[in-house]
Structures are given as structure tokens and as C-alpha cells.
Amino acid sequence: MQMGVLSELEPKSVFHYFEEITKIPHGSGNVERISDYLADFARRRGLFYVQDQWKNVIIVKEATPGYEKEPPVILQGHMDMVAVKKPDCDIDMKTEGLRVAVRGDEIRAEGTSLGGDDGIAVAYMLALLDSDSVRHPKLEMVITVDEEVGMDGARAIDLSLLTGSRMINLDSEDEGIFLTSCAGGARADCRLRLAVEEKKGMLVEMTLGGLQGGHSGGEIHRERGNSNCLMGRLLCNLTGKMPVRLCGLEGGLADNAIPRETKAEVLVETEDLELFREIAGGTAAELREELSEKDPGVCLQVKEKGLRQTACITPEDTGRAAAFLWALPNGVQAMSADMPGLVETSLNLGILKLNGIGSGRESADLQAGFSVRSSVESAKRALMEKLRAVTQLAGGETVFSGDYPGWKYRKDSPLREKMIAVYEKRYGHKPRVEAIHAGLECGILGSKIRDLDCVSMGPQMHQIHTTEETLSVSSARRVWEYLVELLETKDGL
Numbered sequence: 001m002q003m004g005v006l007s008e009l010e011p012k013s014v015f016h017y018f019e020e021i022t023k024i025p026h027g028s029g030n031v032e033r034i035s036d037y038l039a040d041f042a043r044r045r046g047l048f049y050v051q052d053q054w055k056n057v058i059i060v061k062e063a064t065p066g067y068e069k070e071p072p073v074i075l076q077g078h079m080d081m082v083a084v085k086k087p088d089c090d091i092d093m094k095t096e097g098l099r100v101a102v103r104g105d106e107i108r109a110e111g112t113s114l115g116g117d118d119g120i121a122v123a124y125m126l127a128l129l130d131s132d133s134v135r136h137p138k139l140e141m142v143i144t145v146d147e148e149v150g151m152d153g154a155r156a157i158d159l160s161l162l163t164g165s166r167m168i169n170l171d172s173e174d175e176g177i178f179l180t181s182c183a184g185g186a187r188a189d190c191r192l193r194l195a196v197e198e199k200k201g202m203l204v205e206m207t208l209g210g211l212q213g214g215h216s217g218g219e220i221h222r223e224r225g226n227s228n229c230l231m232g233r234l235l236c237n238l239t240g241k242m243p244v245r246l247c248g249l250e251g252g253l254a255d256n257a258i259p260r261e262t263k264a265e266v267l268v269e270t271e272d273l274e275l276f277r278e279i280a281g282g283t284a285a286e287l288r289e290e291l292s293e294k295d296p297g298v299c300l301q302v303k304e305k306g307l308r309q310t311a312c313i314t315p316e317d318t319g320r321a322a323a324f325l326w327a328l329p330n331g332v333q334a335m336s337a338d339m340p341g342l343v344e345t346s347l348n349l350g351i352l353k354l355n356g357i358g359s360g361r362e363s364a365d366l367q368a369g370f371s372v373r374s375s376v377e378s379a380k381r382a383l384m385e386k387l388r389a390v391t392q393l394a395g396g397e398t399v400f401s402g403d404y405p406g407w408k409y410r411k412d413s414p415l416r417e418k419m420i421a422v423y424e425k426r427y428g429h430k431p432r433v434e435a436i437h438a439g440l441e442c443g444i445l446g447s448k449i450r451d452l453d454c455v456s457m458g459p460q461m462h463q464i465h466t467t468e469e470t471l472s473v474s475s476a477r478r479v480w481e482y483l484v485e486l487l488e489t490k491d492g493l
């Protein structure tokens with residue numbers, strides 16, 4: 001057997017399987033080989049397994065002697081990874097393995113993401129399945145596909161064969177923090193049809209940018225500037241004072257990223273140019289002042305591009321679009337009553353686009369794309385209804401997609417209590433018990449498991465989803481030892 005890069009690391013079995021996984025390309029949407037590897041692993045050991053049509057894999061290992069009466073434990077993680085590489089990296093991540101390296105306490109992959117998220121979960125599960133020394137109750141391993149691109153595997157998987165109701169999700173990346181609740185979410189696509197005309201005037205390009213952005217789950221409570229909303233405010237200020245005609249509008253990259261820059265092109269009548277500059281300059285100064293602490297880089301660039309005859313949105317409909325954009329709710333809507341500092345309900349206007357404008361067209365479509373989140377299902381529904389209501393008032397329509405349920409904090413949780421007790425015994429202090437305002441598969445899977453009692457945990461990783469991703473060797477070892485002790489500890493001891 002060839003020596004692996006990680007073969008000196010302890011626990012040997014965990015790092016052996018982790019390295020095996022890094023040799024198999026397994027970016028989201030490219031999971032066939034890793035899924036077959038897992039199915040093959042189970043088959044060769046005579047373990048009961050299911051590989052479904054989406055390539056999700058469930059593997060079952062019966063209790064070791066003396067543990068037959070203990071409640072079964074579901075272990076869960078995802079087999080896909082975010083596959084990203086540096087521009088100068090020559091690895092084809094669709095067909096080639098990663099170049100894993102160890103530096104000090106950190107494992108990384110040269111030129112690419114590592115996939116510690118969530119490869120380490122799969123490695124733990126394989127090491128447990130392979131072990132004949134760890135004592136444990138019945139284990140039900142659920143390894144999903146395509147978590148990173150909308151949790152498609154978790155949505156599709158059939159869990160009716162599971163007998164357990166206690167689940168440990170291994171998709172967290174902060175050692176010492178147990179997650180006990182996550183937000184549910186949905187995408188909302190609000191669309192307005194706007195009337196187009198041909199007109200001559202000064203074409204002005206306005207770029208509102210310099211903002212910090214961030215993930216709409218993790219950073220929404222910081223109240224950074226959202227360039228799409230702020231552009232709505234600027235357009236609203238302008239259209240209240242003069243006829244303005246929208247020619248183009250584009251901002252943001254994804255519904256779940258707080259947009260950092262939005263560009264608008266407008267046609268302004270030459271006699272209004274003086275006033276236009278005054279209002280734009282005034283709004284820019286207001287924003288700099290208001291955001292001086294929360295998002296100090298905000299800036300507005302205005303470029304007059306010359307007189308043009310062009311297709312544009314009528315002043316009435318530009319005013320309607322501007323009012324719509326500025327009236328739409330955005331940002332934190334409610335904070336949690338159970339967990340201090342946790343956002344309960346929020347939304348992010350991540351994508352803004354004007355589609356289909358051109359000569360000879362009668363209308364164009366304004367598209368505003370939101371990510372809606374809440375850990376309270378009814379609050380999520382109510383916010384979705386609010387978006388629909390505001391869009392309807394403006395004469396538009398809303399389409400929802402990618403709806404997934406949240407994972408509600410469970411006041412009475414035998415699994416959590418046991419995990420805290422074992423943790424405290426090992427480390428002499430309590431773990432942090434937290435909730436996150438982002439999605440985990442636990443919400444979707446929880447809707448398919450009766451009376452689910454779930455905790456999410458994992459070893460320390462940094463910069464996941466980037467080419468700088470690292471996994472801590474010592475943390476991965478501690479979490480493994482903790483997991484083994486947890487499984488070996490019988491209820492009530």
C-alpha cells in the first residue's frame with residue numbers, strides 16, 4: 001500500500017478515509033463516484049445499505065454486544081463539497097483528486113478547497129463502520145448529496161427505514177459549539193412589468209458600491225448597506241423631483257449574498273441635470289454619514305455618458321419601480337426570544353435586474369430576488385406574504401422556490417443533555433449551545449423523522465468554501481475521541 005500524505009496522523013483510520021475521499025472528485029453535482037465508493041464500502045463489509053436514485057447513501061451498522069437496548073443514533077453529513085480553485089491551479093476538479101498537504105496542525109489542499117466540509121463527517125462514519133473496537137448502539141449513517149447547492153439530496157431522500165430519532169449532524173465547523181436550531185428559508189422572485197418608450201436625453205450611469213457585503217445568514221445582523229436597496233432609495237429621491245427614465249439596472253450576485261454594488265443607467269432631461277447632480281450628491285452624502293460606522297466604504301459614482309436616443313422605462317413606471325424597491329422590506333425583521341443575539345427572521349434583496357429592455361419592445365421586466373430566513377415557520381410564511389403584498393401593490397407578481405423548513409430549538413432534548421454531560425466530563429467545562437440563522441440539512445431531514453432530537457457539531461475548520469480552507473488535525477482527533485466516548489456511554493450513566 002502506498003503511503004498517504006496523512007498516514008502519520010492520528011487517529012489513523014479517520015485520516016486514512018479522509019485522504020481516500022480527497023482522491024475522489026466530489027464537487028456538488030459530481031457525486032456519482034463518491035457515492036459508489038460509499039456503497040461499495042458497505043457492500044464489501046456486508047453492511048445493510050441503500051443508494052437511492054439521487055446517489056444519497058444510507059448505511060446501517062447493528063449495535064455491538066451489550067448495546068442492543070440503547071437508542072439508535074443517526075449520524076449525518078453530506079458527501080459533496082464546494083469545489084473551487086485558484087486561477088493558476090491546473091487541477092481539473094471534475095476528474096482529478098486534490099493535492100493534500102499538512103502544515104503544522106492544519107490540513108489544506110494546494111490550489112483548491114479541501115472539502116473538510118463535509119469530508120471529515122464521511123471519514124468519521126467510515127472509520128466507525130470499519131472499527132471492530134468501538135462499542136456503540138445501532139448506527140444509521142445518512143450521507144446526502146448536493147447539500148451545498150440547495151440541499152437537494154436531503155429534500156429527496158426517503159428516511160422511512162430509519163429506526164432512530166436521535167441524530168448527530170456532523171456539518172458544523174466550530175469545535176466546542178453545539179448547534180441546536182437553524183433557520184428555514186425560501187427564495188422569492190418579485191417581478192414588475194414596466195412600460196418602455198424611446199426618448200432622447202443625457203445618459204447617466206450611477207454605480208453605488210464600496211460596500212462590505214457578506215453572507216445573508218451570517219452577517220445580516222450587522223446592518224451593512226445593501227446596494228440594491230440603497231439604489232432604490234436614490235432612484236426614489238430622484239423620481240420624486242423630476243422625470244427620470246431607467247435604461248438599465250443590475251446588482252448582486254446571489255440571493256443569499258448581501259449585494260456590494262449596484263449599477264443603474266438612467267436618461268435625464270438636460271434641463272434637469274443640475275438638480276439631478278444635486279440630489280445624487282445629497283443622497284451620497286447622507287449614505288456616507290448614516291453608514292459611517294456600519295459600512296464606511298459606501299460610495300456613489302456618477303458618469304454622464306452623453307446625449308443618447310434610446311429605449312427606456314417611462315418616467316411613471318420608473319417612479320413606480322423606485323417606490324417598489326424602496327418600500328420592500330429588507331434586513332433583520334425580528335430577533336429570537338430564546339437565544340439572545342440570534343436573528344429570528346430576516347430577508348435580503350440579493351439580486352436586482354432589468355430584463356428585456358430594447359428598441360421596439362413595449363415592456364421590460366424588473367426582477368428583485370430575495371432570500372427569506374426564519375427559525376419560526378409561521379414568521380417565515382408571514383414575511384413571504386408581505387413580499388407578495390408589496391409586489392402586488394406595485395402591480396407585480398411573486399414566485400417562491402427552494403422553500404425549506406427550519407429546525408426549531410427543542411426544550412426537552414435527551415441527546416443534547418447527554419452530549420453536554422459527556423463533553424463536561426471530558427473537558428471540565430460546558431460546550432457552547434447555540435443556534436444559527438442559516439440553513440442546515442437538519443431542518444429538512446427533521447421533517448422526515450418522527451420526534452427528531454438533533455444536535456449539530458464538528459471539528460474546527462477555517463475559510464470553508466474557499467481555496468484557503470483548512471481542517472485542524474488536533475481538533476479532528478479530539479472530536480473523534482469525543483464521538484467515540486459519546487457512543488460508548490450508555491443512557492443514564
Ligand SMILES: [Zn+2]
Pocket residue numbers: 078117118147171
Ligand atoms: Zn457543509
